[in-house]
Amino acid sequence: RAIFETNLFGTHDLTRRLIPHFRDQGAGRIVNVSSVLGLVGIPWRGAYVASKFALEGLTDVLRLEMQGTGIEVVLVEPGPITSRIRANSIPHFERWIDWQASPRVAQYQTSLLKRLYEPSGPDRFELPPAATSRAIASALEDRRPRARYRVTRPTTLAAYGRRLLPTAALDWFARRS
Numbered sequence: 001r002a003i004f005e006t007n008l009f010g011t012h013d014l015t016r017r018l019i020p021h022f023r024d025q026g027a028g029r030i031v032n033v034s035s036v037l038g039l040v041g042i043p044w045r046g047a048y049v050a051s052k053f054a055l056e057g058l059t060d061v062l063r064l065e066m067q068g069t070g071i072e073v074v075l076v077e078p079g080p081i082t083s084r085i086r087a088n089s090i091p092h093f094e095r096w097i098d099w100q101a102s103p104r105v106a107q108y109q110t111s112l113l114k115r116l117y118e119p120s121g122p123d124r125f126e127l128p129p130a131a132t133s134r135a136i137a138s139a140l141e142d143r144r145p146r147a148r149y150r151v152t153r154p155t156t157l158a159a160y161g162r163r164l165l166p167t168a169a170l171d172w173f174a175r176r177s
Contacts (some may be wrong), residue, residue, distance in 0.1 A: 002092070007051035012058060019071065027070040031139045032059045033132070036079040036155040039162055040170060042177040044112045063147060074139040077159075078132045079152030080123040086116060125153050 015030055022028025037045060038052030056075065063073035093116065099108040135149040150156045161170060 003047045004051050004054070007048070008054045008058065011055060015062065019066075022071045023069065029072045029074065029140060029145065030062065030066075031074045031076060031136060033076045033078065033136065034059070036077060036152065036158050038077065039155065039158040040174060042174045060147075072145055074145045074149065075147065076132065076135045076139050076149045077151060077155045078135070079150075079155035079158075080126040081132055081151070082122060082126055082128050090116060127152055 011032055015032075018028065018030065022030075032055055034055050035048075035052045037049045038056040041049040041053075059073060059075045066073050099105060099113070102108060131151050135151045139145055139149050148159075150159060161173070165173075
C-alpha cells in the first residue's frame with residue numbers, strides 16, 4: 001500500500017489541491033513522473049509496476065479532462081536512471097515478502113535476490129539523474145509541451161514495443177530483464 005500512497009495517491013491528492021488554484025489563475029501545468037515500468041511490466045516488481053501503470057492512466061485521463069481549461073498535463077517517463085532504488089527497496093522487501101516460505105523460493109534465489117543484494121554496476125542504457133531533470137525542465141518550460149517526455153532509450157523502445165509487438169513477444173523481453 002505504501003508504494004501506491006507515494007506513486008499514485010499522493011500525486012492525486014496534490015493535483016486535486018492544485019487544480020482550483022490553476023483554474024483561478026487561468027493556467028497551470030501539472031508534470032507527473034512515471035517510469036518505463038508504467039509502460040511494460042517485469043517480474044518481481046508487481047506493486048511498483050501497478051502504481052506506475054495507474055499513474056500513467058490517471059495522467060492521461062486528467063490531460064483529457066483539463067483540455068480547454070488552460071491547465072496542461074504532462075508525463076515524464078524515465079527509464080534506467082542512476083539511483084538508490086534497489087538499496088532503498090531492500091527494507092520493504094524484507095518486511096513484506098516472505099520469500100523463504102514462497103513456492104517460488106528457487107526463483108527468488110536464482111533471480112531476484114542476486115539482483116537485489118549484489119551490486120552489479122549500472123544497468124545497460126542507464127543515464128544520470130540529470131537526464132530526468134532535463135526532461136522535467138523541458139516539460140515545465142516548453143511553450144507547447146508534449147504529452148510525454150521519454151527520458152531513456154529503453155523507455156522509447158518500450159513505448160513502441162507495447163504498441164507494435166504481440167503480448168507474447170513483450171512477455172519474452174520482460175522475462176529477460
